[in-house]
Amino acid sequence: MVVAMSTSTLAPSRSFGFSPRALARGRTEDPAWVRPALIAVVLLAAALCLWDITVSGNGNDYYAAAAKAGSVSWKAWFFGSLDPGSFITVDKPPLSLWVLGLSVRALGFSSASLLVPQALMTIASVGLLYATVRRAFASPAAGLLAALALALTPVVVALGRFDDPDALLVLLFVGAAYLFVRALESGATKWLVWAGVVVGLAFMTKMLQGWMIVPALVAAYLLAGPPALGRRLWQLGLFGAVMVAVSAAWPVAVSVWPGSTPYIGGSTDGSVWDLIFGYNGFGRIVGGDGPGPGGGGPTFGGSSGVLRMFNEQVGAQVAWLLPIAAIGLLAGLWLTRRAARTDRVRAAWVLFGVWAAVHVVVFSGQEGIFHPYYVSALAPAITALAGTGAVTLWRWSARSLAGVIALDVALLATGVVALVLLRRADYASWLSIAVPVVTTVALVGVTWLRLDGERSRGRLAAVAVAGVLAALASPAAYSVATTDHALAGGNLLGGPTQLSRGGFGGPGGPRGGPSTNTTLSKYLEAHQGSAKYLVAVTGSQSTAPIIVATGKPVVTIGGFNGGDNAPTVAQLEQLVRSGQLRYVLLGGGGPGGGNQAIQAWVQQHGTVVTGSLYRVSA
Numbered sequence: 001m002v003v004a005m006s007t008s009t010l011a012p013s014r015s016f017g018f019s020p021r022a023l024a025r026g027r028t029e030d031p032a033w034v035r036p037a038l039i040a041v042v043l044l045a046a047a048l049c050l051w052d053i054t055v056s057g058n059g060n061d062y063y064a065a066a067a068k069a070g071s072v073s074w075k076a077w078f079f080g081s082l083d084p085g086s087f088i089t090v091d092k093p094p095l096s097l098w099v100l101g102l103s104v105r106a107l108g109f110s111s112a113s114l115l116v117p118q119a120l121m122t123i124a125s126v127g128l129l130y131a132t133v134r135r136a137f138a139s140p141a142a143g144l145l146a147a148l149a150l151a152l153t154p155v156v157v158a159l160g161r162f163d164d165p166d167a168l169l170v171l172l173f174v175g176a177a178y179l180f181v182r183a184l185e186s187g188a189t190k191w192l193v194w195a196g197v198v199v200g201l202a203f204m205t206k207m208l209q210g211w212m213i214v215p216a217l218v219a220a221y222l223l224a225g226p227p228a229l230g231r232r233l234w235q236l237g238l239f240g241a242v243m244v245a246v247s248a249a250w251p252v253a254v255s256v257w258p259g260s261t262p263y264i265g266g267s268t269d270g271s272v273w274d275l276i277f278g279y280n281g282f283g284r285i286v287g288g289d290g291p292g293p294g295g296g297g298p299t300f301g302g303s304s305g306v307l308r309m310f311n312e313q314v315g316a317q318v319a320w321l322l323p324i325a326a327i328g329l330l331a332g333l334w335l336t337r338r339a340a341r342t343d344r345v346r347a348a349w350v351l352f353g354v355w356a357a358v359h360v361v362v363f364s365g366q367e368g369i370f371h372p373y374y375v376s377a378l379a380p381a382i383t384a385l386a387g388t389g390a391v392t393l394w395r396w397s398a399r400s401l402a403g404v405i406a407l408d409v410a411l412l413a414t415g416v417v418a419l420v421l422l423r424r425a426d427y428a429s430w431l432s433i434a435v436p437v438v439t440t441v442a443l444v445g446v447t448w449l450r451l452d453g454e455r456s457r458g459r460l461a462a463v464a465v466a467g468v469l470a471a472l473a474s475p476a477a478y479s480v481a482t483t484d485h486a487l488a489g490g491n492l493l494g495g496p497t498q499l500s501r502g503g504f505g506g507p508g509g510p511r512g513g514p515s516t517n518t519t520l521s522k523y524l525e526a527h528q529g530s531a532k533y534l535v536a537v538t539g540s541q542s543t544a545p546i547i548v549a550t551g552k553p554v555v556t557i558g559g560f561n562g563g564d565n566a567p568t569v570a571q572l573e574q575l576v577r578s579g580q581l582r583y584v585l586l587g588g589g590g591p592g593g594g595n596q597a598i599q600a601w602v603q604q605h606g607t608v609v610t611g612s613l614y615r616v617s618a
Contacts, residue, residue: 328389
């Protein structure tokens with residue numbers, strides 16, 4: 001049997017330098033249309049991410065405040081503190097905030113300095129996924145389809161236009177996959193070492209979620225790495241050691257910091273290790289997330305279960321291509337079943353297949369906090385499998401009736417899923433008609449090509465175009481719709497505005513959270529005196545806009561949702577007695593509801609400042 005895209009089809013890797021002509025031409029062994037098509041895909045990704053990107057204002061004010069803090073104070077930058085006074089950190093590791101903090105420090109605080117780096121990360125992910133798939137499967141067509149599908153995935157576009165850390169996580173995951181593909185080619189240890197660094201940085205972006213790609217990387221190399229088994233195990237051990245060392249560098253530095261440190265937001269005891277294994281670790285899997293109430297649990301992403309990836313909350317973000325990705329994976333593994341152990345194509349199927357499977361299983365069963373945008377980490381695997389699966393099924397259908405059946409089933413299932421997802425939202429009703437029509441044309445065309453035997457270039461092109469439109473028209477429409485409105489930070493969703501209604505308000509851009517009371521801020525600044533902190537307020541939904549507006553240290557009582565144990569009543573009393581804090585704003589806060597003991601102490605010992613006193617002399 002002839003195996004689709006086996007390693008025998010791999011073209012030699014050639015260095016073509018960095019001259020403009022070579023860059024425009026690409027690999028000399030590729031057809032001339034490949035590089036212009038790649039440039040077009042990257043430009044499409046750039047348009048979707050950058051068009052009117054500032055419509056979302058500061059994006060998620062929670063992260064915007066931390067970026068502002070990091071641009072004012074290097075200590076706040078290092079810890080990922082919410083305010084320049086480093087009272088409390090955000091509930092994530094700081095790598096993404098390091099990027100944003102440096103951007104704001106260099107360019108000044110603005111919507112563009114916050115959001116453009118996110119767009120650039122997403123654009124880079126699209127280009128790097130092309131390079132990874134093209135190299136892994138020796139198919140520029142597969143690489144182009146994978147990159148195009150990633151560029152048109154609604155949740156990926158949304159994250160490319162917002163300041164959540166997941167855009168960086170996606171880039172690092174694709175980078176790790178690329179490095180392992182290079183290791184599969186040569187067996188060189190250096191690629192595994194660099195991959196360890198990249199996965200460690202992924203941990204620094206989303207903690208334990210950054211390690212979710214590890215089973216896929218290890219499985220692929222353990223199966224197909226060129227060296228003997230003993231050396232493969234030694235290399236993977238080195239990869240793991242580097243990964244752990246890079247992952248642990250920041251938590252260890254925080255733990256041994258010689259001076260005062262901020263409270264680690266999201267932890268129950270102020271420890272970074274509690275955050276890693278609790279709120280951002282096993283708490284996400286089994287529930288009981290975080291120290292305070294109001295975490296939202298799985299409600300953001302709907303109930304856990306085998307169909308979560310297709311439900312009302314998650315489906316439109318990433319599920320459009322799951323059917324063709326799954327069928328393509330099964331076909332690829334079947335067609336390469338007799339390949340040599342070191343077959344790089346089969347190894348690539350394993351890499352992307354395990355990547356997808358692990359994420360689907362974990363996300364589907366997750367009982368703790370689960371936001372739909374988390375599935376962005378799954379998107380590169382799905383789009384790689386879908387793009388390569390489409391090419392594999394297309395080639396298989398040219399020589400086998402089984403291939404025709406597999407391709408038709410994949411197209412039909414993809415069309416059905418698209419129709420179900422489209423009918424959930426009152427948006428672009430014409431797609432509910434167009435998608436079945438185009439899918440039918442593609443189904444008939446695939447069968448006709450096989451039965452008729454005439455595979456002229458025109459017929460092949462017409463059927464291929466119909467198939468691509470059937471699969472990508474719907475996510476493309478949702479991705480375009482993502483660009484025409486401001487995105488909210490609490491529960492970020494791609495697609496038309498209808499999908500985001502009813503989500504958790506949370507900190508966010510102009511439509512995502514409370515606006516700053518300018519008069520109050522002016523009063524506080526005018527009367528701050530020698531106090532270190534401008535004011536103390538419960539919850540980041542109230543303090544983040546103040547930090548963004550003033551750039552001043554602020555005590556965020558209870559952290560993100562008001563439930564963290566910081567400060568205690570005794571600590572707040574000490575701040576007041578030492579003159580570091582003069583004002584406390586009662587009320588505010590997030591779902592946690594605030595610290596009642598602190599509010600009671602403030603009411604007992606404080607003096608009310610009425611609104612009429614918020615007058616500041618010119």
